[in-house]
Structure formats: C-alpha cells, structure tokens
Amino acid sequence: xxxxxxxxxxxxxxxxxxxxxxxxxxxxxxxxxxxxxxxxxxxxxxxxxxxxxxxxxxxxxxxxxxxxxxxxxxxxxxxxxxxxxxxxxxxxxxxxxxxxxxxxxxxxxxxxxxxxxxxxxxxxxxxxxxxxxxxxxxxxxxxxxxxxxxxxxxxxxxxxxxxxxxxxxxxxxxxxxxxxxxxxxxxxxxxxxxxxxxxxxxxxxxxxxxxx
Numbered sequence: 001x002x003x004x005x006x007x008x009x010x011x012x013x014x015x016x017x018x019x020x021x022x023x024x025x026x027x028x029x030x031x032x033x034x035x036x037x038x039x040x041x042x043x044x045x046x047x048x049x050x051x052x053x054x055x056x057x058x059x060x061x062x063x064x065x066x067x068x069x070x071x072x073x074x075x076x077x078x079x080x081x082x083x084x085x086x087x088x089x090x091x092x093x094x095x096x097x098x099x100x101x102x103x104x105x106x107x108x109x110x111x112x113x114x115x116x117x118x119x120x121x122x123x124x125x126x127x128x129x130x131x132x133x134x135x136x137x138x139x140x141x142x143x144x145x146x147x148x149x150x151x152x153x154x155x156x157x158x159x160x161x162x163x164x165x166x167x168x169x170x171x172x173x174x175x176x177x178x179x180x181x182x183x184x185x186x187x188x189x190x191x192x193x194x195x196x197x198x199x200x201x202x203x204x205x206x207x208x209x210x211x212x
Contacts, residue, residue: 004049008040012060015050020057078164079157081199082178082189085110090119090143094130097122097142107174110187111146117185118154118177120146154179155191165196 004012007030014029015021023041027034041058044050051061086106088097090113097109101124111120122142130145131137155164155176164176178189 004044005040007037008044011037011040011044012049015058016060019059020053022057026058076161076199077157078155078159078161078178078191079189081161081195082157082191083195085177085187085190087112087187088122088142090146091141093138094127094134094140094142094145095137098127098131098137101127107192108190109142110177110190111142112187117183118149118152118179118187119143120148121152121177122146123174149185152177154184156181157188161191161196161199164191165193165200168193168196 010030011026014026018025018029023034023037026041027037030037041050041052045052045058048061051059053059086100086104086109088100088109088111090111092100092111101107101109101122107124109122110118111122113119120143122145126145126147130140134140153167153171153173153176155167155178157178158181167176168174174194175190175192177187178191180186180188
C-alpha cells in the first residue's frame with residue numbers, strides 16, 4: 001500500500017468532515033497555499049481515496065487502498081526486474097566493444113577498472129560517434145569515449161521500478177546500472193527502458209483481464 005504523508009492524511013480527514021469542499025477551502029484549513037497541495041490532491045485522486053467534480057469540490061470516495069496497478073507499481077523494486085549486466089574492461093578497443101554490443105544485443109556496456117569497479121558507461125550512441133571518421137577503432141580503448149563518473153546515473157536494487165523509470169526518462173538514457181547497496185561502484189545488474197515498459201504493459205493487461 002502507498003504510505004500517505006501526514007498532510008495527505010489531514011486532507012482526507014478534512015474532506016471526510018466537510019465534503020464537498022474546494023481546494024481553496026482545504027488549503028485554508030491547513031494554512032497553506034492551494035498550489036502547495038497540488039501534488040497531494042493529485043495522489044489522493046489518482047489512488048481513488050478522493051473524488052473531484054468541477055465547480056463542486058472534493059469528496060471522500062471511500063477507497064481506502066490504492067487500485068491494484070498503482071499499488072503494484074509502487075511496491076515492485078528494481079531487483080525483481082533487473083538483468084545481468086554486460087561488463088567490459090576499460091582497455092577494450094572500440095571495435096571489440098561494437099562487436100560485443102551487437103553480439104549480445106544490448107544497448108549499453110558497463111566499463112570497469114582493474115579492480116572491477118564501475119568507471120564508465122558506453123552506449124550505442126557513444127560507439128556510433130566514435131566510428132565517424134575514426135580509422136583507429138582497433139586501437140582506441142573504450143575508456144577514451146565512455147561516460148565517466150560522476151556523470152553515470154545508477155540505481156540501487158531496492159529502488160522502486162517507478163523511480164528507475166523516472167530516471168531513465170529524465171536523463172534520456174536506455175538503461176541504468178544497478179549497483180551494490182554498500183559499494184556503489186560494484187555493478188550487480190541493469191534495468192532497461194524496454195524491460196520497464198514491458199512490465200508496466202503486462203501488469204496493466206493482467207489486472208484488466210482479472211477484472212472481467
């Protein structure tokens with residue numbers, strides 16, 4: 001279940017006791033601006049705890065638990081969907097990296113240093129740029145073209161899938177290295193945009209089919 005904040009619980013109580021009530025009146029009861037409550041009210045209506053009608057106000061809907069899909073997306077963590085990472089050494093040539101990427105049909109390669117810690121990420125776009133007017137692909141190491149720390153976006157295995165998806169969209173990347181809880185330089189998996197999209201769609205279809 002979603003754990004509502006103290007303010008969200010206060011909003012529920014106010015609506016229960018005063019329904020129908022406008023957003024302005026709720027804000028006045030809490031002593032805050034209406035804009036401050038925008039996210040809270042959105043969450044409470046999306047989870048069907050509250051209902052809203054234009055020019056009327058907010059009602060308590062009686063829904064005490066979030067819909068199944070919403071709840072599932074909040075509860076599922078990255079560990080349950082992560083895949084094995086494709087790890088290469090930083091002295092691998094750009095040519096060999098291209099071969100590896102297409103041989104294993106992956107979108108990114110995670111580069112580690114001599115002690116096995118994450119030092120960079122190489123994407124398809126990085127490799128494409130590196131091939132343009134480059135006649136030394138066989139001798140150029142991936143360390144020259146990779147994205148380096150601290151510019152690597154990572155995620156922990158206990159993070160929500162919803163949060164991982166947000167990071168992928170926010171940074172316009174295709175995958176995230178999943179790193180160890182203690183040592184953030186130790187890659188233990190990966191989570192991709194494709195995997196998350198498939199999971200969201202499958203979850204929605206499963207719940208829809210169970211409702212009929």
